[in-house]
Amino acid sequence: MLSALARPASAALRRSFSTSAQNNAKVAVLGASGGIGQPLALLLKNSPLVSRLTLYDIAHTPGVAADLSHIETRATVKGYLGPEQLPDCLKGCDVVVIPAGVPRKPGMTRDDLFNTNATIVATLTAACAQHCPEAMICIIANPVNSTIPITAEVFKKHGVYNPNKIFGVTTLDIVRANAFVAELKGLDPARVSVPVIGGHAGKTIIPLVSQCTPKVDFPQDQLTTLIGRIQEAGTEVVKAKAGAGSATLSMAYAGARFVFSLVDAMNGKEGVVECSFVKSQETDCPYFSTPLLLGKKGIEKNLGIGKISPFEEKMIAEAIPELKASIKKGEEFVKSMK
Numbered sequence: 097m098l099s100a101l102a103r104p105a106s107a108a109l110r111r112s113f114s115t116s117a118q119n120n121a122k123v124a125v126l127g128a129s130g131g132i133g134q135p136l137a138l139l140l141k142n143s144p145l146v147s148r149l150t151l152y153d154i155a156h157t158p159g160v161a162a163d164l165s166h167i168e169t170r171a172t173v174k175g176y177l178g179p180e181q182l183p184d185c186l187k188g189c190d191v192v193v194i195p196a197g198v199p200r201k202p203g204m205t206r207d208d209l210f211n212t213n214a215t216i217v218a219t220l221t222a223a224c225a226q227h228c229p230e231a232m233i234c235i236i237a238n239p240v241n242s243t244i245p246i247t248a249e250v251f252k253k254h255g256v257y258n259p260n261k262i263f264g265v266t267t268l269d270i271v272r273a274n275a276f277v278a279e280l281k282g283l284d285p286a287r288v289s290v291p292v293i294g295g296h297a298g299k300t301i302i303p304l305v306s307q308c309t310p311k312v313d314f315p316q317d318q319l320t321t322l323i324g325r326i327q328e329a330g331t332e333v334v335k336a337k338a339g340a341g342s343a344t345l346s347m348a349y350a351g352a353r354f355v356f357s358l359v360d361a362m363n364g365k366e367g368v369v370e371c372s373f374v375k376s377q378e379t380d381c382p383y384f385s386t387p388l389l390l391g392k393k394g395i396e397k398n399l400g401i402g403k404i405s406p407f408e409e410k411m412i413a414e415a416i417p418e419l420k421a422s423i424k425k426g427e428e429f430v431k432s433m434k
């Protein structure tokens with residue numbers, strides 16, 4: 097069942113489906129006709145948390161919206177096509193999710209997408225800054241390690257920057273870590289919770305298996321293989337799709353999980369925690385993903401890295417130079433824009 101996006105609430109990183117009466121979130125998806133956008137819009141349409149779904153793309157949104165609008169759930173659905181319709185798509189939104197952009201093909205890194213996606217993200221987030229400056233902005237478009245600094249700089253340019261409301265969606269790394277650990281240990285994946293910190297590319301993806309609930313132990317060689325698989329899981333999908341794109345269905349699931357957590361917290365639910373790539377003071381990287389306590393206004397508290405193993409400390413040290421370079425590239429891109 098689609099509503100099985102809900103996970104049981106027991107450990108710190110658990111989330112659950114809201115039963116709040118304030119289920120009136122107005123959510124926009126930008127890039128809604130794409131491989132991620134369509135199944136993500138379906139999951140959002142299926143949720144009682146969402147009352148209005150606005151779908152923007154440069155192609156096919158009338159069809160996607162007409163199709164989804166026939167589903168017998170409460171959210172109204174409307175499609176918006178082309179830049180002149182973008183303002184109306186955004187006005188009044190509480191949450192904007194952005195999977196617009198090109199995906200990887202075999203042999204490409206996420207950074208290879210920078211040239212195309214940086215412009216797309218800068219353009220779309222400039223429209224958000226103008227038309228829904230108070231909304232929570234969730235960026236899926238890669239390279240996330242650069243598209244979040246891009247979004248922050250764009251919001252700064254418009255004088256509406258709030259670091260508590262801009263999120264790089266790294267949830268798929270957590271979802272994968274949970275699935276892979278459960279597979280190895282014969283556990284129910286819905287009951288496994290592995291925080292994944294750092295960034296969202298290769299070795300910047302840092303799974304904290306030492307903080308997994310329930311507690312799991314692996315011999316070092318198996319742990320190294322597991323971590324390598326989590327870090328390269330996106331590439332596993334890119335290779336298997338053989339030129340037809342990157343992860344879309346699992347990403348849609350992960351994006352929906354993140355949006356539902358955010359909306360639950362905005363509705364006043366307490367104890368909602370998700371990892372996300374955000375403005376951070378936890379390391380000397382200006383942006384870093386760690387578990388975040390979410391609240392009515394976005395990030396309520398950064399829960400930090402916590403107690404980690406020497407192996408995990410080493411992974412962080414090795415990730416920081418690459419993360420810093422990706423962040424700088426994003427910041428400089430916006431500074432160089434006219």
Ligand SMILES: NC(=O)c1ccc[n+]([C@@H]2O[C@H](COP(=O)([O-])OP(=O)(O)OC[C@H]3O[C@@H](n4cnc5c(N)ncnc54)[C@H](O)[C@@H]3O)[C@@H](O)[C@H]2O)c1
Nearest residue numbers: 127129130131132153154195196197198199236237238268
């Ligand atoms: N954060 C993650 O974990 C994660 C995981 C998988 C993929 N991604 C990224 O998500 C992005 C989308 O992937 P996909 O598989 O859905 O790609 P896709 O090509 O299937 O879809 C992208 C959509 O964006 C639209 N688009 C392009 N330019 C646009 C613009 N200026 N305004 C609005 N829409 C525009 C396209 O028309 C298309 O419908 C890629 O950058 C990919 O790398 C991120």
